[in-house]
Amino acid sequence: MNTQPRVPASLSCSCCQRELPDHQPLWSCPSCEGLLEVRLDLSPLAALPHDERLMVVRGDPGERGLWRFRAVLPVDSDDPVSMGEGDTPVVHLRVLGERLGLPHLYAKLEFFSPTASFKDRGTTAMVTKAREVGVRRLVEDSSGNAGASIAAYCARAGIEASIYVPQSAPAAKKAQIAFYGAEVVPIGGTRDDVTEAAMGRCRLDGAYYGSHNWNPFFLEGTKTFAYEVAEQFDYNPPEHIVVPVGNGSLFLGSWRGFGELKELGLLERLPKMHVAQATGCMPIVDALERELERTEVIPTFPTVAGGISIGRPSRGQMIVSAARSSGGSGAAAPDQDILRFQRDLATLEGIFCEPTSATAFAVLPRLLQQGAIRSEDRVLVAVTGMGLKDTSVLEVTPAT
Ligand SMILES: [Zn+2]
Numbered sequence: 153m154n155t156q157p158r159v160p161a162s163l164s165c166s167c168c169q170r171e172l173p174d175h176q177p178l179w180s181c182p183s184c185e186g187l188l189e190v191r192l193d194l195s196p197l198a199a200l201p202h203d204e205r206l207m208v209v210r211g212d213p214g215e216r217g218l219w220r221f222r223a224v225l226p227v228d229s230d231d232p233v234s235m236g237e238g239d240t241p242v243v244h245l246r247v248l249g250e251r252l253g254l255p256h257l258y259a260k261l262e263f264f265s266p267t268a269s270f271k272d273r274g275t276t277a278m279v280t281k282a283r284e285v286g287v288r289r290l291v292e293d294s295s296g297n298a299g300a301s302i303a304a305y306c307a308r309a310g311i312e313a314s315i316y317v318p319q320s321a322p323a324a325k326k327a328q329i330a331f332y333g334a335e336v337v338p339i340g341g342t343r344d345d346v347t348e349a350a351m352g353r354c355r356l357d358g359a360y361y362g363s364h365n366w367n368p369f370f371l372e373g374t375k376t377f378a379y380e381v382a383e384q385f386d387y388n389p390p391e392h393i394v395v396p397v398g399n400g401s402l403f404l405g406s407w408r409g410f411g412e413l414k415e416l417g418l419l420e421r422l423p424k425m426h427v428a429q430a431t432g433c434m435p436i437v438d439a440l441e442r443e444l445e446r447t448e449v450i451p452t453f454p455t456v457a458g459g460i461s462i463g464r465p466s467r468g469q470m471i472v473s474a475a476r477s478s479g480g481s482g483a484a485a486p487d488q489d490i491l492r493f494q495r496d497l498a499t500l501e502g503i504f505c506e507p508t509s510a511t512a513f514a515v516l517p518r519l520l521q522q523g524a525i526r527s528e529d530r531v532l533v534a535v536t537g538m539g540l541k542d543t544s545v546l547e548v549t550p551a552t
Contacts, residue, residue: 160193161226163368166470174226177285179354179361187466188368190226197223198416205416210383218273218376224412225277225372232280233309235266237273238376242384242532247500252516256530258390259503260381262402263538267328270374270402270536271301274364277373279305282362287311290362293350295343295398295458296325297537298364303334306362314359316350318343322458322542344464365399365466374402378409381532382419389423390530392480394519396511397427397436398460400471402534407474423532426519427475427482428512430455430490433463437482439472446472456487456545459508459537481524485514491545497535504539512536 163172167186172178174190181188197205211220218238219225242260249257262270279302282290292302293316306313313334317326321338330336339346347363354361364370381389389410395403403425413419429437432455435447447468455461465471475482485493487507494510497503512533519525 158222158226158228159197159224162191163188164191165189175285177282177287177360179363179367187366190368190372192224192226192412194224194412194415202417206418209379209413209416209418218276218373218380221376221379224379225376226369227277227280227284229280229284232276233283233305234276234280235272235308237265237276239380240264242381243501245501248496248513251500253520253527254516254525254529254531256390256528257516258530258532259501259535260377260532261503262377262534262536263505263509267297267301267304268538268541269297269301270377270534271298271364272305273376274298274370274373274401274405275301275305278302278362278364278367278369279309279311281369282311282360283309287360287362289359290314291316291350291354291359292362292364293317293346294364295461296321296329297459297541299334300325300328300332302362302364303329303332306334307332313362314353316346316353318346320458322544324541324543328541343462364401370401371405371408374405375409375412377402377534378406378413381406382410382413387418389419389421390532391423392426392519392525392529392531393423394426394428394512394515394531394533396457396460396508396534396536397429397471398462398508399465400427400436400467402536403427404467404470404474407478422478424480424524425475425478426480426515426524427471428515429460429482429484430457430511431484431486432457433461434484435463435465436468436471436475437484439468440475440482444472445469456490456507457511458542459506460511481519481522483515483518483522483524485511485518489514494539498539503535505535506537506539506542507545508542509534509536
């Protein structure tokens, strides 16, 4: 186990800039209710000679999972709430890539996780921190994957969990949450109504709001995606990363991770980060296309990509700004394309992902057409969730 000291960390409000210690059970700014961000002081680590720095960042080569990167994770515990999450494989998609005119197309299979979605990266960090600051009861709202992940890790940490879910969430996801022993609270109305109900409960009875969208430690966990990609591509990451984006926890975490690696002098160049959304719900792509600073409320429609159906993303402005700073762009795909790519991935590459994840492949022809990616570039797509999580859209007839 890596016993290197962790980098110094504090919390800061993204709205009023107030600085706060990171050892209290806070999920928003006590002054203005703004979103909190973790501030890491990487300078002690950056001051080390290159090889030593790299060794500290990579952690113990004999250890599996994202806690290898504990030197850059703002958690004191040497005994994290973990099930070995992270270290997900990268595979080359030769057949699908050739069909698209992208011979260097790769997928990082994030469903290789204890609860079968990338959310476990963020949850392991957030729940470990919650336990560290004495949280006993936690409330979260989720369309399914984050809820299942948080229910699982809370069960392991001995924290009581209540998960607010949209009434329309896939049955398999709701069943998975309940199976871990969490309280499942179905809420009618929009996804935003579910968030409001969960926050209302926290304000009322003082429970900790362990939201994957609000909690700053969640992004600390998802940033390990970037640390792994850097390693898997020998510190010369693909030119493009494409991520399905709802509230953007993987997108923002990855951007943060790549930024840290550059600050640490371990990367010379950052990848371009592209946002994939469904045309039924595309506030971020809309803001990028119209060159807005922040997302606007635009009409949304039901989509098969339920995991990213977020009309008012809490960190919308940050996502827009990250995509733009990276030189990336955004594209949206209609449901029929998403479902076609979900099927193609299965029949051509043996990868069974949920529709939300297939969205990131369905936008590739558009990104190529826009000139945002070029045929000779290396493109990595995050496959965020397992297909069995959402079988509501599967046809019963075999593929032709
Ligand atoms: Zn504030």
